[in-house]
Amino acid sequence: MDERPDPAAGTRTRHVLVAGIDGVRLDVLERLPARRLAEVRAAGFLAPILVDEDTPTMSGPCWATIATGVRVGKHGVWANDFSGNRLGQFPDFATRLTRGLGRRTYVAAAWDPLVLARDGGPLFAAPSRLLYVATEAHTAEAWEAADEAVTADAETVLRRDPVDAAFVYLGAVDETAHLHGCGPRYEAAIANADARLGRLLDAVRSRPGFGHEDWTFLVVTDHGHVDEGGHGGRSDLERTAWIACCGPGVPAGSAPRHAVRHVDVAPHVFHALGLEPDRHWTFEGTHLATVAVPAQFAHAAG
Numbered sequence: 001m002d003e004r005p006d007p008a009a010g011t012r013t014r015h016v017l018v019a020g021i022d023g024v025r026l027d028v029l030e031r032l033p034a035r036r037l038a039e040v041r042a043a044g045f046l047a048p049i050l051v052d053e054d055t056p057t058m059s060g061p062c063w064a065t066i067a068t069g070v071r072v073g074k075h076g077v078w079a080n081d082f083s084g085n086r087l088g089q090f091p092d093f094a095t096r097l098t099r100g101l102g103r104r105t106y107v108a109a110a111w112d113p114l115v116l117a118r119d120g121g122p123l124f125a126a127p128s129r130l131l132y133v134a135t136e137a138h139t140a141e142a143w144e145a146a147d148e149a150v151t152a153d154a155e156t157v158l159r160r161d162p163v164d165a166a167f168v169y170l171g172a173v174d175e176t177a178h179l180h181g182c183g184p185r186y187e188a189a190i191a192n193a194d195a196r197l198g199r200l201l202d203a204v205r206s207r208p209g210f211g212h213e214d215w216t217f218l219v220v221t222d223h224g225h226v227d228e229g230g231h232g233g234r235s236d237l238e239r240t241a242w243i244a245c246c247g248p249g250v251p252a253g254s255a256p257r258h259a260v261r262h263v264d265v266a267p268h269v270f271h272a273l274g275l276e277p278d279r280h281w282t283f284e285g286t287h288l289a290t291v292a293v294p295a296q297f298a299h300a301a302g
């Protein structure tokens with residue numbers, strides 16, 4: 001055993017990337033290769049999330065729960081118009097990290113109320129750095145172009161800049177389902193999002209300091225879709241979302257100890273950064289505690 005002190009001991013830093021991909025049905029995902037998401041799953045786990053009984057299966061409420069760590073009854077985002085929200089009292093994790101804790105955060109999105117003072121937004125109020133890309137039309141193609149611009153900027157930032165926590169939102173999959181249903185075009189949009197996720201992972205891994213950084217990757221969707229495209233109801237197809245996670249405390253061959261909820265994402269961001277959430281924040285979730293999956297079950301897990 002080599003007893004010399006590790007020169008990097010004590011100097012390792014913790015970081016988190018949350019990739020939000022809107023409206024990806026778990027059953028459709030499971031029949032696609034989604035090779036880059038599979039990397040995250042293999043290094044940790046992928047688990048279903050059931051949108052809770054009180055929450056409309058709509059993007060606004062679900063992303064607000066993901067970003068704030070509290071449910072609709074507290075954050076007050078009940079629809080895709082965020083007006084009347086209480087995000088001032090229950091802010092997003094990036095704003096808490098930057099304003100209260102001095103961490104460097106980055107948020108990139110092309111859906112207005114996530115990052116702009118439009119439609120009752122922004123959900124992400126004051127990250128250190130923010131990218132908004134305007135979609136040029138209500139078409140799947142325009143959303144693909146916007147996601148591409150979001151990904152390109154995120155790649156640049158993640159490759160070289162100081163970032164403690166990032167949230168990158170991809171919206172083309174959801175828009176494609178709304179306009180074209182959950183058929184071949186939807187599957188192609190999921191493949192595109194998977195490739196963009198891969199570029200984000202590659203950007204992180206190419207960081208000059210990556211060898212001294214511990215990264216947690218969270219990939220999450222907000223809700224599902226009915227076959228013809230659309231959501232908002234209480235069917236299993238609409239209520240079933242999912243999350244994939246890997247990083248410190250979430251190793252390969254692990255599974256969540258408890259059923260995962262959207263409200264667990266923000267607490268896990270703080271946990272992954274080695275930070276204890278303030279109890280005054282009244283988080284309604286917990287970080288993602290895991291258990292080891294016996295090897296003979298590991299392949300079928302999730």
Ligand SMILES: [Zn+2]
Pocket residue numbers: 022023058059060174222223
């Ligand atoms: Zn959505």
